[in-house]
Amino acid sequence: MSARTPPLARLCAALLGALLLALLAACTRPQPPALRIGTNVWIGSEPLYLARELGTLDPLHVQLVEYPSASEVLRAYRNQAIDGMVISLDELFGLAVDGLDPRAVLVVDVSHGADAVVGRAGMKTMRDLAGKSIAVEGGALPAFVLSRALALSGMQAGDVKVVHLESNEQPAAFEKGLVDAAVTFDPYRTQLLRAGGRTLFDSTRIPGEIVDLIAIRKGVLDERGPAVQALLTGWFGAVDFMRREPGDAARRMGIRQQTSAEQFLAGQRGLHVPSREENLAMLGGPTPSLAASGRRLMTLMLDAKLLRAPVDIESLLAPGPLTRLPRPPP
Structure with missing residues (x-):
């Protein structure tokens, strides 16, 4: 731009350039990660x-x-x-x-029924699990479900043998006879029931x-x-x-x-x-x-x-x- 350009024109050109740079920076700013x-x-x-x-x-x-x-x-x-x-x-x-x-x-x-304790065929209530093994995934929720199921059945934690198994490992262990019951949810509950399991407790009891x-x-x-x-x-x-x-x-x-x-x-x-x-x-x-x-x-x-x-x-x-x-x- 010539030195003879009026000061106001130079100022406008500078502002326009700054605006274009800002817009370019905004357009090229990386998208935040998902x-x-x-x-x-x-x-x-x-x-x-x-x-x-x-x-x-x-x-x-x-x-x-x-x-x-x-x-x-x-x-x-x-x-x-x-x-x-x-x-x-x-x-x-x-x-x-x-x-x-x-x-x-x-x-x-x-x-409202989706979380459950499933036991072997022939079992009718949680009391049938006394002295038996029950698969429980690590974490607070399965422990909470088991705690409530036992308490509402007049039982204590020491009345059952807890076997720590991830939820996706439980159906195979149940079918092989390695555990007598599991604290479970769908789709694994359906797999346990298809293997002959019976629902002993579910979350309809604890709305x-x-x-x-x-x-x-x-x-x-x-x-x-x-x-x-x-x-x-x-x-x-x-x-x-x-x-x-x-x-x-x-x-x-x-x-x-x-x-x-x-x-x-x-x-x-x-x-x-x-x-x-x-x-x-x-x-x-x-x-x-x-x-x-x-x-x-x-x-x-x-x-x-x-x-x-x-x-x-x-x-x-x-x-x-x-x-x-x-x-x-x-």
Whole structure:
């Protein structure tokens, strides 16, 4: 530019150049890495994979990482290999006590029969397990289910022999006669029943006590708002599809779970999947209902020594992303 160019023109040119550089930098700024969400093999997590298949879960924002067992999901979170996960409420408490800052952004399901203790043919009640071996996966939830099943049957932990086995290892051990029972859930419960097992206890006996959530690390939640919104949008897109097309949805999800659509639908009957409005009532407002039911669960866990210290439940609930989620058109 000539030295004879008027000062105002030079200033405008400089500002325009700076603006173009800023726009270029914005265009070339790298996309933040996808939000990594860990799951285990569990029918309650399947709507996430259905959302991925349907295209309602943006892969640029959310990556699903499946592990063989819930204990491996927790290990991955502790090692910061994932940003969030599908976990149960009792597991949320355990992570919080250890200072790992999980925040619940969504209730994915409430168990009403989906979690169970399955024993051998001929057994009728939990009391038939006295002195027998029972397979239990590592982690808080299976221990909690066993603790409640024993307590409601007038039994104690010492009345059974606990064998630590991952959930995916239990059906084979049961068929080989290595264990007499298992604390289980679908799809593994179905496999145990097909092998001649009998349900001795299930979560219909403890309504509202087993709740599964999507929890995300607090630091990630504060920084990755668009990714969290994409996660919630994908979830509710899949849930809406499940309600409109239950047979097709069950067929798609059953393929991943290696079950038929009919078996998948039967397993789903043991779960309640809360709506957006139910989620808001459970997680938000002045008196979130999940905090009320969670306090009872926390007391039970403390009494059974499954939790080493109490937690402030309300501080673990993060309804903000859900309240900001655009409502679908009527």
